[in-house]
Amino acid sequence: xxxxxxxxxxxxxxxxxxxxxxxxxxxxxxxxxxxxxxxxxxxxxxxxxxxxxxxxxxxxxxxxxxxxxxxxxxxxxxxxxxxxxxxxxxxxxxxxxxxxxxxxxxxxxxxxxxxxxxxxxxxxxxxxxxxxxxxxxxxxxxxxxxxxxxxxxxxxxxxxxxxxxxxxxxxxxxxxxxxxxxxxxxxxxxxxxxxxxxxxxxxxxxxxxxxxxxxxxxxxxxxxxxxxxxxxxxxxxxxxxxxxxxxxxxxxxxxxxxxxxxxxxxxxxxxxxxxxxxxxxxxxxxxxxxxxxxxxxxxxxxxxxxxxxxxxxxxxxxxxxxxxxxxxxxxxxxxxxxxxxxxxxxxxxxxxxxxxxxxxxxxxxxxxxxxxxxxxxxxxxxxxxxxxxxxxxxxxxxxxxxxxxxxxxxxxxxxxxxxxxxxxxxxxxxxx
Amino acid sequence: xxxxxxxxxxxxxxxxxxxxxxxxxxxxxxxxxxxxxxxxxxxxxxxxxxxxxxxxxxxxxxxxxxxxxxxxxxxxxxxxxxxxxxxxxxxxxxxxxxxxxxxxxxxxxxxxxxxxxxxxxxxxxxxxxxxxxxxxxxxxxxxxxxxxxxxxxxxxxxxxxxxxxxxxxxxxxxxxxxxxxxxxxxxxxxxxxxxxxxxxxxxxxxxxxxxxxxxxxxxxxxxxxxxxxxxxxxxxxxxxxxxxxxxxxxxxxxxxxxxxxxxxxxxxxxxxxxxxxxxxxxxxxxxxxxxxxxxxxxxxxxxxxxxxxxxxxxxxx
Numbered sequence: 001x002x003x004x005x006x007x008x009x010x011x012x013x014x015x016x017x018x019x020x021x022x023x024x025x026x027x028x029x030x031x032x033x034x035x036x037x038x039x040x041x042x043x044x045x046x047x048x049x050x051x052x053x054x055x056x057x058x059x060x061x062x063x064x065x066x067x068x069x070x071x072x073x074x075x076x077x078x079x080x081x082x083x084x085x086x087x088x089x090x091x092x093x094x095x096x097x098x099x100x101x102x103x104x105x106x107x108x109x110x111x112x113x114x115x116x117x118x119x120x121x122x123x124x125x126x127x128x129x130x131x132x133x134x135x136x137x138x139x140x141x142x143x144x145x146x147x148x149x150x151x152x153x154x155x156x157x158x159x160x161x162x163x164x165x166x167x168x169x170x171x172x173x174x175x176x177x178x179x180x181x182x183x184x185x186x187x188x189x190x191x192x193x194x195x196x197x198x199x200x201x202x203x204x205x206x207x208x209x210x211x212x213x214x215x216x217x218x219x220x221x222x223x224x225x226x227x228x229x230x231x232x233x234x235x236x237x238x239x240x241x242x243x244x245x246x247x248x249x250x251x252x253x254x255x256x257x258x259x260x261x262x263x264x265x266x267x268x269x270x271x272x273x274x275x276x277x278x279x280x281x282x283x284x285x286x287x288x289x290x291x292x293x294x295x296x297x298x299x300x301x302x303x304x305x306x307x308x309x310x311x312x313x314x315x316x317x318x319x320x321x322x323x324x325x326x327x328x329x330x331x332x333x334x335x336x337x338x339x340x341x342x343x344x345x346x347x348x349x350x351x352x353x354x355x356x357x358x359x360x361x362x363x364x365x366x367x368x369x370x371x372x373x374x375x376x377x378x379x380x381x382x383x384x385x386x387x388x389x390x391x392x393x394x395x396x397x398x399x400x401x402x403x404x405x406x407x408x409x410x411x412x413x414x415x416x417x418x419x420x421x422x423x424x425x426x427x428x429x430x431x432x
Numbered sequence: 433x434x435x436x437x438x439x440x441x442x443x444x445x446x447x448x449x450x451x452x453x454x455x456x457x458x459x460x461x462x463x464x465x466x467x468x469x470x471x472x473x474x475x476x477x478x479x480x481x482x483x484x485x486x487x488x489x490x491x492x493x494x495x496x497x498x499x500x501x502x503x504x505x506x507x508x509x510x511x512x513x514x515x516x517x518x519x520x521x522x523x524x525x526x527x528x529x530x531x532x533x534x535x536x537x538x539x540x541x542x543x544x545x546x547x548x549x550x551x552x553x554x555x556x557x558x559x560x561x562x563x564x565x566x567x568x569x570x571x572x573x574x575x576x577x578x579x580x581x582x583x584x585x586x587x588x589x590x591x592x593x594x595x596x597x598x599x600x601x602x603x604x605x606x607x608x609x610x611x612x613x614x615x616x617x618x619x620x621x622x623x624x625x626x627x628x629x630x631x632x633x634x635x636x637x638x639x640x641x642x643x644x645x646x647x648x649x650x651x652x653x654x655x656x657x658x659x660x661x662x663x664x665x666x667x668x669x670x671x672x673x674x675x676x677x678x679x680x681x682x683x684x685x686x687x688x689x690x691x692x693x694x695x696x697x698x699x700x701x702x703x704x705x706x707x708x709x710x711x712x713x714x715x716x717x718x719x720x721x722x723x724x725x726x727x728x729x730x731x732x733x734x735x736x737x738x739x740x741x742x743x744x745x746x747x748x749x
Contacts, residue, residue, distance in 0.1 A: 197543075205632030208564035208603050209543045213627075278544030278565075323522055323551075326544030327563055 003371060004152025005095055005126035006119040010427040012040030013383055020054025020387070024061055024377040025356040026364045035059050035377065035385075040426020043379030052421070056391065060359045061375035062094025062384040062424055064367040066184060067159070067238055067262060067311035068336065070127070072118065073111075074103025078405045079316040081115075082122040084336070087314070087403040089125050089429035091336040092386030092419035094375050095367065096314075097128045097184075100137070101160035107132035107143045112151050125424035128154035128372065130184060133172050139163050142172055145179035155370045157184040159238060162220050164190055166227065173233035182370050184236040185224060187245070188287070192216035197327045199241075199288040203272040209327060212288050214242035221245050225252035225259055234258035236369045239313050241267050241287035243297035250306045260369040262311035263298050265335055265342040266409040271295050280329030281322035281407045285315070302361060303353050309366035310358075312339050316405030333409040338396055340388070342410055344417030355390070383423040392418035437731050438557040440546050442568040442604045447611050449730075452738070454576050456726035457719070459747045463500070464722060473729060473746045474503035477534040482524065482549075483560070484510035484540040489693060489717055490560050490570070494537045497724035503534075521545060522552055529553040535728055538562070556731040567600040570692055571608035573723040574601075577716050578649060581688060586613035591647035594676055594700045597624045597665070598656040601692045605651065606633045619643050621676060623665045641676055644687075651690040652678045652700045669699050679705050688712055 017035045024030075035054070038044035065088065071079040079087075081098075088096045098115075100106035106115060112131055119127045131153040135141040137160065145156060156172070162185065163169040176183065193216045198204050200211025221237055225248055228235045237249060240261050252259040266285065271292050275283045283289065301307040315332025322329050340362065347353045364374040375384035396410045422430035439445070445453075463471055479498040483491050491507070498505035510524065521540065528536065529552060536555045538546045543565035550557040561567040579585055590609055592602040596618045606616045616635040618625060629637050644650050655672065666672040678689065679702035689701075689711040697703050705711060729746060730738070 200627050202628040202632030205626035205629045206603065206607075207543060208566065208600055210564070211627065278547050280544065280548075320522075323548065325521065325540065325542035325548045325562070327542040328545075 002152070003128055003154040004116060005128045005372065006116050007123050007126040007425040007427070008121055012426050013037050013423050013428045014039055014049050015052060015428070016046040016049045017052045017054040017057070017059055017387060021058045022377060023058055023356060023359060025360045026061065026374065027376055027378050029377060030356070037383040037423060040383055042377055042381045042383050054387070056389065057420065058355070058388045058390055059377065060386050060388060061363040061377055062386045062422060063092045063340065063362040064372055064375065065093050065096040065312050065314065065336065066236070066309070066366055066370045066372070068096045068098055068314040069101070069316065069332070070098040071316055072102060072115065078318045079403060080122065081119050081127060082124070083402060083404045084314070084316070085123040085125050085127055086430070087334070087336040087401065089422045089424060090402045090419065091338065092340050092388065092422050093125060093336060094384035094386070094422065094424035095126045095128065095372055096336070097130050097154045097370055097372065099157055099159040100130050100132045101158070105132045105137045107135050107137070109144065109147050109151055112148055112153055116152060124429045125422070130155045130157045130159070132156065133158045133163055133183065134168065137161060139165055140168060142175060145175055145181055149179045149181050153181055154372065155182045155184045155236070157186065157238070159184065159186045162186055162188050162190065166223060169224065170227050170231065173227055173231040176233050182234055182236055184238055184370060186238050187217050187220035187224065189216045189219050192219065197284060197288070198275055199272040199290045201272055201291050203275060207275070207278065209278070212286070214244050214290060214294065217242050217287055218244035218248050221248040225249070225257055228252070228259060229255055229257045237261040239264050239267065239287055239311065240298065240301070240307055241290050241294065243294045246297050246301045246306055253306065260308040261306070262309050262366070262369065263302055263307045264311060264313045265339045266333060268295065268298055268302065269342055269346045270409060278326040280324060280326045282333065282409050282411055284326060284329050284331055285313070285333050285409070286331035299347065299352055303357065308361070308369055310339065310343065310362045311366060312336050314403070316403055317407050318405065322407045333407050334401070334403050334405055335408070337401060337403065338408055338410050338415065340419060341394070341415035341417040344390065345415045349416060382426045384425065385423050386419050387421040389418050389420050391416065394418055438550055439568050439727060439731060440550060440557060440559045441566050442571045442608045445611070450572065450575065450608065450611060453572060453723070453726045453730050454579060456730060456743065457576050457722045459743055460722040460725040463747050470500050470502060471747055472502045474498065474501040474732065477503040477732065478531065479503045479505045479535045479537065479728065480528050480533045481505065481507045481537045482510065482528070482539070483507070484521065484545070485561065487539055487560070489720060490539065493720035494560060494724050497721050497728060500721070501725055501728065521549060525549045525552040529555065534732055558727060558731070561600055564598050564600050564603070566604045568604050569724055569727055570601050571604035572727065573716060573719040574605055574690065575608055575612060576723050577690070577712050577719045581712055581715070582648065585609070588614040588649065589617070589647045590614055590649040590651055591617045591619050591644045592651045592653055593619045593641070593644060593678060594653035595624045595655050596620045596629065596653060597626050598660065599653045602653055603633065606635050610634050617643065617647065621666055621672065641682065644682065645684065647687065649688045649690060650678055650683065654692065654694065655696050655699050673699050676700070677702060680708070690716060692716065
């Protein structure tokens, strides 16, 4: 009974990267030298292998994203497993976990098995699937979690919405003792959020856009931390956006609750003041971009570990949907191809966090929240790595996207740091 | 993307630009006192009014403003709900843009709709109200009305009373008044006051109706039931009217009263006050047309061409 990460069969990588900085924070490695990958495995004899000049490049354990949307089934026009996994590869990701809020939601064995089969055919990097907590994500009847766990579900989530009924969620937590799957939770009090489209604050007051109060998220997290404590269960909090929420997570951790949390690149970099132009394609997401103080608190919490990891919440949408008026467009921005470069540009290069820590938060720490395998550069490990040019600059969208959708929050921005190669599951999945 | 100057948010206008438009409106008001109320200023120009949300006075005054300046004016009505209607907005704009209009006047129920529309047309776009966001020409006509009534805007104190939360009139008005050096306060039940309005709009706020005493102008806002969803913002209209309804009993002599209409008589304003000729309510409606004439003229005129001579020609029959 373990999570299945599925990748299409392919040629095992055999390559040697010469003279690169080899940085594996978890293994405590930071040296300049060669890294050998032979037959898809790290280490071994470099003789006869293709050589790559790694001067000025950094080889790191590949990134893991516990929170993406691959829009399959139902909206393959905006993303599918092939395009989404390639998008991940282009961003240095070596494993991603797809949320179940598809059309229809992934809520039974048949749905899961079909996706795993598709991924065996289409996924260029290992892909795992999260299944719904409740049937149809309707918030009432539990899914057959024990069976889903046996078939290889990564976790359970009703992402896109919370399990609003506390009694239902409590039963789900109790049932975790049987099924064993971690919960990854979209936390929101839907009554408080109402029809909101952006963070409630001075900017929403000026723009007249209905606000989503920060406490809408924090209250839901507070409830679930208490329930997890009461039931001795384990929860992961998706896309933390508000400083009040950080306090709830911190309180949970100090109480000994098994609670972890993630934050997205866009919440770490952008704020509500960036919404002035009311451009839904780049600025409308749920949870919304919060205030300046929230962003500062998120960065601090990611540094101090209250927030465990980065997740992109990669949410592709068709152009025609995102061209709607701000209040009527769907929530969500893409993130896989830009995540590292955005955080390298805005956090590492500005001195807010060292590269080693960013790599930790995007790789091993991100894998651990959903019990996914932790990428490592240790000899004998299956090669799951990213090669980064930390000084390369590029403009987001200038050469299109590997994703089928272009609703990036950073469209047109010049970023520093580029993934030049990704080896995932022992296969070369991306190479510039 | 509109290549012409547009008017989507009042904050895009500087104090000088606002003054220029108000001055221009004065000149057009002279035209309205003539026997023949039509000038050839926009002959050969096309104005399309797209009203996706109900309107009486705004739609009428934009139409009349265009016609009084000899433009060809076309009115497109839309009705709407949710997602597909937004697509309709884009497609409608693209379609109408093929006729090469000079001005698109857009009203829509969603904040951000007019900014979205402006991405698909070459025409100058005028925001005639988008959701709770903005209504810049209303703000301009309110400034015009106030400047005429008091002779000044700088230092004037205007209190907006009531449903600020759902009011684009209050939002655009507060920004415009602040730009002109006026003081603005919101006096409102706590449930109808936007959070952080002070920081966001530079206004002072209060839930005590007695705080209108300091104001030179009391601006009663319509209770916008249609934007309240399931409601519950106030316990009852009766309690609201008792606590916040504006009538003669709350006003001191010389205090001016405004309302953007349509009025809920007996709710935010008493019947007697609504009919009091000293209230500026009808003046606001009259101001609407000349201000909208001024805005259309201004947007279609290059800055170098706005000489006194050119303006004199514009208002000549």
